[in-house]
Amino acid sequence: MTSDTPHLxxxxxxxxxxxxxxxTLEPGDDGQPVPKxxxxxxxxxxxxARVAPAAPEAVRLAARCQHLERWQxxxxxxxxxxxxxxQWRNTLKQFHAERAGQLLTQAGYPPVGIERVQQLVQKxxxxxxxxxxxxxxxxxxxxxxxxxxxxxxxxxxxxxIEIVQKTWPKMTERGHTLALQLPFSPEALALxxxxxxx
Numbered sequence: 001m002t003s004d005t006p007h008l009x010x011x012x013x014x015x016x017x018x019x020x021x022x023x024t025l026e027p028g029d030d031g032q033p034v035p036k037x038x039x040x041x042x043x044x045x046x047x048x049a050r051v052a053p054a055a056p057e058a059v060r061l062a063a064r065c066q067h068l069e070r071w072q073x074x075x076x077x078x079x080x081x082x083x084x085x086x087q088w089r090n091t092l093k094q095f096h097a098e099r100a101g102q103l104l105t106q107a108g109y110p111p112v113g114i115e116r117v118q119q120l121v122q123k124x125x126x127x128x129x130x131x132x133x134x135x136x137x138x139x140x141x142x143x144x145x146x147x148x149x150x151x152x153x154x155x156x157x158x159x160x161i162e163i164v165q166k167t168w169p170k171m172t173e174r175g176h177t178l179a180l181q182l183p184f185s186p187e188a189l190a191l192x193x194x195x196x197x198x
Contacts, residue, residue, distance in 0.1 A: 008057060011107040014184035015041060017063045018103065022071050037067045043146055048138045051178055058113065059131050062120035063138055065100040093122045126170075137175035140167050144179055149188045157191070 021171040024034035034042075044063040048055055055063075073095055074136075078088040104114045119132070126132050144167070153161045171179065184192065 005057060005109075007104075007108045008060070011061055011104055011109070012045075012064055014103040014107055015100075017070060018069055018099070019067075021069070021080055024071060036081065037070050040067050040142070041065070043142050044138060047142050047145070048134075051138065051141065052134055055134060056131060058120060059135055061100075061104070061117045065103070065117070066098045066135075067095045068103075069070060070096070077084045097121045133172055137171050137178070140171050140175060141178055142181070143167065144184075144188075144192070145182050148192075149185060150195060152191055154189065159196040160191055161198070164192055165198065168196065 016038055019038040019041055020035050022037045024036040025033035026036045026039055028034040028039055028166050034095075040062050044066055045060070048060060048063045052059070070092060074090070074093055075085075076087055078084040101118055102115060109117075118176055119129075120135055123132055123136060126136060148164075150161070155163075166178065179192075
């Protein structure tokens with residue numbers, strides 16, 4: 001796919017309309033309630049535009065639909081174990097890819113373009129595909145900027161440190177540099193620093 005095809009705006013509109021049905025609301029950057037996955041999608045697009053303004057269109061699409069209708073498959077539907085967690089995550093990847101494919105078809109994308117977005121959404125060939133790696137950097141940056149501190153408030157410090165230590169190797173060196181430039185609160189910065197020092 002070439003950048004900015006006529007179908008891009010329609011795909012974003014369809015993704016956002018789908019995510020607007022999320023029953024869970026969260027405060028947006030202006031404090032007003034926003035459907036959770038719509039807010040996440042907007043944050044993903046904003047981060048990608050900031051760190052890679054010339055990103056391929058397929059990456060822009062994959063960023064916008066990364067958590068497409070995520071609430072449809074609750075974590076509670078799977079065993080509350082590590083294998084259950086991985087089963088849930090793998091099921092979500094397939095679901096997001098399928099739903100993205102349906103909406104991209106509706107937006108007018110050709111099969112080859114849809115398949116590329118689905119590969120990205122499922123994060124296939126992470127370490128060997130630079131587009132997948134870029135998407136992973138953005139996912140990690142959005143988590144660290146917007147969701148890390150709320151996560152830390154709900155879990156023991158050791159668990160939080162473990163998450164940072166698992167997140168860090170997924171990122172590129174440029175991702176690491178960008179992460180350390182995020183506007184962390186003193187509390188969040190202390191946790192990240194402690195995790196990286198170990």
